[in-house]
Amino acid sequence: MATAAPLTPERILEATEEVLRRHGAAKATVVDVARALGVSHGTVYRHFRTKAELRGAVTKRWLDRTSVALAGIVTGSEPPEAKLRHWLAGLFDAKQHKAGDDPELFATYTVLTEENGDVVNDHIAELTGQLTAIIQQGVADGDFASPDPALSARAVFDATSRFHDPCYAPHWSRPGIDEAFAAVLDLTVRGLRA
Amino acid sequence: MATAAPLTPERILEATEEVLRRHGAAKATVVDVARALGVSHGTVYRHFRTKAELRGAVTKRWLDRTSVALAGIVTGSEPPEAKLRHWLAGLFDAKQHKAGDDPELFATYTVLTEENGDVVNDHIAELTGQLTAIIQQGVADGDFASPDPALSARAVFDATSRFHDPCYAPHWSRPGIDEAFAAVLDLTVRGLRA
DNA sequence: CAGATGACAGATTTCAATATCTGTCATCTG
């Protein structure tokens, strides 16, 4: 574990992710992270002022992976309605797999998001920003009607909460969930059409 | 407290509500309920087989008050779109007030709903049933388009989750919530239109 | 002397002993 590589914030974040994966949100300590890196815990505090800041940085990394993946759909060449459908389906699919494939890790990150409201708000702002771009394009193309694309983006995000908000994760593996998602997706897209 | 009135399930439920209001969900005990009624706790077990059953019955009473209030809108004489808007606004308003006016009591009932999934499912079935009736009327009048009113009702209920699901209660007192609700309501109604 | 260390104080968590509660049932009472 104690490689001689220089101690970068990046390496600390990786070690923290590993410790969180192993011990869970409740039992992951700064001392554990330091041990994984082969340094004293005082050294970790040299790079991150508090444990909360460290956990916040890890949370941001985790959330950013999703927004980066979805950004590709926004800049793609599909027509706006297809973009919107694929973007929302992609978000649901990503969440569904994160929650279903490794429930323990998902629970860990759910705790992290609960204690890092600011980081989550930034993430949501990024996502609704992407939605706004899609809707603006739709309005420009004459496919969507919206006097205020940012407000419509927020409405679309809110209306699909059940399929991306972690508080609904237990529902995502229930039978009928895909039909329910399709129904909300149709309702939402129809609501935007010109 | 120990009136001589006959000990009906009704009186036990009222006493249980009072004990829950006073002590909260975590500390309300069957012994407390019995004391409030001036009987021994064994007597309470004569009317309700378990504490869980007692709490479930109280939860049902609480939820039923909301569905009964909304049922009046369904059977009213407004056109379907107005009914739908008023019904959803009524649901949001009821929740917003329950949560805002007495946060402690709302937290208590939130715990109760979490431990009584079956009762909540029945409640949701009742509410989506009411929505289905409104949508069916809208389809019959030619105002709404829906190949499957029950599925559309579920979609409308899901799309507006953010404004009736207790897990979002902390959001209901935030600035901008009414604009957000109006935006989702518009999106939803537009999505249903023929 | 830049960067790491580990002892330390106060805050938080753990754990086991103690107290309380749930659900039952033999007994009591009007």
Added chain:
DNA sequence: CAGATGACAGATATTGAAATCTGTCATCTG
């Protein structure tokens, strides 16, 4: 004898003492 009681066993919750953790900082080291 219908309905209420309260002692009881096992389950659950509370409590406080002990252990661990967070964040600081004087000291050390290459």
